[in-house]
Amino acid sequence: MRAYHEKRHYGSDLPISVLQLHNFSFLAHWHNDVELIYVKKGEIRVGINSENWLLKTGDLAVCSSGDIHYYDGRDLESEIILVIFNPRLIGSPSGWPGDVHLVSPVIKNAEEPGGSREKLTAQAAILIERMLAEVSEKPKYYDTLLVGLLYELGGSILRFAPTEPIDPRRNRRLGSGRQAMREVLDYLEAQCFRPITLEEAARQAHMSVYHFSRTFKSTTGMSLTAYLNSIRIDKAEELIRTTELTMLDIALECGFTNVRTFNRAFRQFRGRAPSSLR
Incomplete structure (x- = not known):
């Protein structure tokens, strides 16, 4: 699990990634690119801004530019496909969708049997699977076809998913809170x-401790302490694998006060002792 403002780097000049992932978890983060989530099978918990859902087979979710989102696949089984792309690829350099707002970022497959949402998720499944195949096999002119499929997918979402006109005042209010987080x-x-104390983090967000604690939990899916420890464990794991530092030095370097606390947190998030990585 990784955190923070993710600045994506694509492996080619084409700013799009299509990834199939198993039992995926990823800390709350944000980026300017658009992220589409399709659940191929199973279940996964997904949070977008201050809401969270249990997505199931056939469900689709859309993370627009700047949305804070996380994935929690713990204790669940799932196969998901992520489509992450720079919106300029489909002619929306300032963000997608540009002139409307999705009523909900989640399109549930089973909510409307035979209706427009079921048609959308069925069509999205076909398009996303084709995109994954193009990226995996890279046949001739795959990049041109990939952009075409992305346009079709985006158009289908806007045609069949409920949308509403953008309300500038509402956008400013929501945008201010999201920017703070x-x-x-x-x-x-x-x-x-x-x-880092809860009081310090709340001051950074210009919120009361009570309001910040509730907002942070709803936005990230975990408490401030758990979130900090997740980041620290990620950093510690990298140091264990790439340096010869002692476990005590690594614990202190990553913000833990002692080895015992470090070991306990590492077991909580990784299910094993940190020494097992060496």
């Missing part, structure tokens, strides 16, 4: 090597 996530990533 994005700044907090960046702050935690930069400062996680030292103790």
Whole structure:
């Protein structure tokens, strides 16, 4: 699980990634690119901004530019396909969808049997599977076909998913709150090597402790302490694999006060002792 403001780097000049993932988990993060989630089978918990859902087979979700989102596949079985792309690829450099707002970022497959949403998820499944095949096999002119499939997928979402006109005042209000949380996530990533209290994090967000605690939990799916420990464990795992530092040095370097606390947190998030990586 990784955190923070993700600045995506694509493996080619084509700014799109199509990934199939098993039992995926990923800490709350945000980026300017659009992210589409299709559940091929099973179940996965997904949070987008301050809401969360249990997505099931056939469900589709859309993370627009700047949305804070996370994945929690713990204790669940799932196969998902992620389509992540820069919106300029389909002519929307300032974000997609540009002139309307999706009523909900989640399109549930089973909510409307035989209706427009079921038609959308069925069509999305075909298009996303084709996109995955094109990226995996890279046949001749796959990049041209990939962009065409993306246009068709985007058009299908806008045709069949409920949308509403953009309300500038509502957007400003929501945008302000999301910006505050994005700044907090960046702050935690930069400062996680030292103790950070709930009061300090709340000040960064310009919120009361009570309001911040509730907002942070609904946005990230976990408490501030758990979120910080997740970031610290990610950093510790990298140091264990790439350096010869002692476990004590690694624990202190990553913001833990002692080895015992470090070992306990590592077992909680990785299910094994940190020493098992060496």
